[in-house]
Amino acid sequence: MTTIDDPRPAAAPAANAGTLVPTLGGQYYCDPAIFEAEQDRIFEQMWFCAARGADLASPGAFRKVQVGRESVLVVRGRDGALNAFLNVCRHRGAMLCTEDAGTVNRHLRCPYHAWTYDLDGKLKAAPNLGSLTDANGARISRTEYGLVPVALREWLGYAWVCLADEPPSFETDVVGTVSARLGDADAVENYGVGGLSVGRRVVYDVKANWKLIIENFMECYHCATIHPELTEVLPEFADGLAAQYFVGHGALFGEQVQGFTIDGSAGVDPIPGVSADQDRRYYAITVRPNVFVSLVPDHVIFHRMYPMAADRTIVECDWLYVPDVVERGMDLDRSVELFHRVNVQDFDACERTQPAMSSRAYRAGGVLVPSEHHIGDFHDWVADKVRG
Ligand code: FES
Ligand SMILES: [Fe+2]
Numbered sequence: 001m002t003t004i005d006d007p008r009p010a011a012a013p014a015a016n017a018g019t020l021v022p023t024l025g026g027q028y029y030c031d032p033a034i035f036e037a038e039q040d041r042i043f044e045q046m047w048f049c050a051a052r053g054a055d056l057a058s059p060g061a062f063r064k065v066q067v068g069r070e071s072v073l074v075v076r077g078r079d080g081a082l083n084a085f086l087n088v089c090r091h092r093g094a095m096l097c098t099e100d101a102g103t104v105n106r107h108l109r110c111p112y113h114a115w116t117y118d119l120d121g122k123l124k125a126a127p128n129l130g131s132l133t134d135a136n137g138a139r140i141s142r143t144e145y146g147l148v149p150v151a152l153r154e155w156l157g158y159a160w161v162c163l164a165d166e167p168p169s170f171e172t173d174v175v176g177t178v179s180a181r182l183g184d185a186d187a188v189e190n191y192g193v194g195g196l197s198v199g200r201r202v203v204y205d206v207k208a209n210w211k212l213i214i215e216n217f218m219e220c221y222h223c224a225t226i227h228p229e230l231t232e233v234l235p236e237f238a239d240g241l242a243a244q245y246f247v248g249h250g251a252l253f254g255e256q257v258q259g260f261t262i263d264g265s266a267g268v269d270p271i272p273g274v275s276a277d278q279d280r281r282y283y284a285i286t287v288r289p290n291v292f293v294s295l296v297p298d299h300v301i302f303h304r305m306y307p308m309a310a311d312r313t314i315v316e317c318d319w320l321y322v323p324d325v326v327e328r329g330m331d332l333d334r335s336v337e338l339f340h341r342v343n344v345q346d347f348d349a350c351e352r353t354q355p356a357m358s359s360r361a362y363r364a365g366g367v368l369v370p371s372e373h374h375i376g377d378f379h380d381w382v383a384d385k386v387r388g
Contacts, residue, residue, distance in 0.1 A: 029357035044068035208350035
């Protein structure tokens with residue numbers, strides 16, 4: 001059990017309009033012991049968005065993902081449903097799949113001694129299996145010696161997995177978070193995210209702690225400084241003081257802006273269900289611990305973070321469009337370029353910050369200005385989880 005000191009003042013003064021409030025101390029962003037506590041108490045306990053279901057189209061298609069300290073396989077079964085398992089052979093523990101993704105031919109076969117599992121995880125075959133017994137002399141149970149299952153839910157077209165023995169409520173923690181941010185349970189349904197197609201995917205290997213990426217996404221104090229293209233499209237983001245509204249309320253496109261594109265030109269075909277009050281607006285939602293959803297009238301930008309180490313996070317970003325737009329080969333470059341550039345600008349800022357986390361100058365942390373005060377709730381949440 002790790003003992004973690006919180007260098008913030010025990011009783012932080014109540015924040016008012018002009019108050020600076022303390023952040024987490026630098027150790028939270030670079031100490032491997034804290035990262036391990038986060039893996040244990042956050043990533044291995046909560047619902048974690050693992051993979052796009054459509055990437056696993058046919059039976060046997062799999063994706064290997066890192067969830068906390070575990071390697072997890074998400075696999076399309078023969079019945080068409082997705083399953084998830086720990087990527088560990090029940091014989092002597094060899095990793096079943098070492099590739100990040102692929103398709104197996106009917107079974108998952110361990111390359112070490114050839115124990116073979118059905119796509120539903122049951123042990124199907126092993127050399128001399130018929131003549132083997134367990135310690136009590138009973139025949140080997142194909143379920144008991146099957147792969148260890150992991151809870152899985154599909155929502156918005158993604159497979160979300162949870163390693164907890166008793167997973168928390170998906171409806172409350174995931175669906176409820178999105179509904180609360182949008183102020184309406186049906187608002188996200190209008191975008192039909194599950195039925196959209198991936199028009200583009202970019203994977204970023206970011207040399208920064210996962211929390212720096214979340215904190216950056218939660219505030220727009222930086223927008224005027226580093227996002228010239230974004231603030232052209234969303235002029236209110238140029239106002240650092242108004243920018244606390246970045247999350248949730250739906251930022252209005254500029255008057256001359258025709259679409260959410262790099263040059264403000266018109267986008268592609270709009271998503272049919274988007275309502276009049278969602279038109280010409282940008283919504284951003286953070287779903288702890290590893291997802292950002294950004295909604296605009298003609299596409300959805302879906303970020304998944306995979307924390308790999310205290311100072312490294314892989315971010316996979318999907319640009320999702322109406323399927324017909326992708327199938328017809330419409331030009332997506334102008335809309336992809338806008339948020340790709342935002343991503344690069346944001347991740348550069350996070351990488352610029354990461355090395356300073358171990359500096360003595362940041363041992364007691366930094367400060368949050370008023371438009372960033374809501375990040376304090378995230379810090380309190382992390383600190384509570386880490387201290388256990
Ligand atoms: S470790 Fe997998 S078959 Fe032996
Ligand atoms: Fe940003």
